[in-house]
Amino acid sequence: xxxxRLNEELLALRTRTPFSALFVTHSVAEAVFLSNRIxxxxxxxxxxxxxxxxDFGVVRTRELRAExxxxxxxxxxxxxxxxxxxHAV
Numbered sequence: 001x002x003x004x005r006l007n008e009e010l011l012a013l014r015t016r017t018p019f020s021a022l023f024v025t026h027s028v029a030e031a032v033f034l035s036n037r038i039x040x041x042x043x044x045x046x047x048x049x050x051x052x053x054x055d056f057g058v059v060r061t062r063e064l065r066a067e068x069x070x071x072x073x074x075x076x077x078x079x080x081x082x083x084x085x086x087h088a089v
Contacts, residue, residue: 004062007033011060028081032073033060040077042084049084052077 007030014021025031031038035054042049054073056064064070 003027003030008062010034015058028074028077029065032070032077033065038077040080040084050080052080 011034023031023034025034032054038052038054039048040050040052041047052073056070056073
């Protein structure tokens with residue numbers, strides 16, 4: 001199964017049986033697609049550098065990835081990650 005398909009299966013499972021989960025990924029797009037809240041971590045020592053709310057609703061389809069708001073959220077989280085990396089050097 002591809003990563004996209006697995007993401008969709010995880011969201012379908014969450015819709016059928018609501019649960020909370022901590023999901024760790026290095027893919028910003030995956031984090032935006034799956035999350036209601038993203039916590040950006042800094043390094044040395046590991047710390048919370050930023051939190052981002054993701055308000056796309058509970059039901060998310062693959063078409064969401066093509067929407068402007070989705071890409072804007074990916075860009076926001078990416079900018080935060082770059083800021084964390086710059087301060088870590």
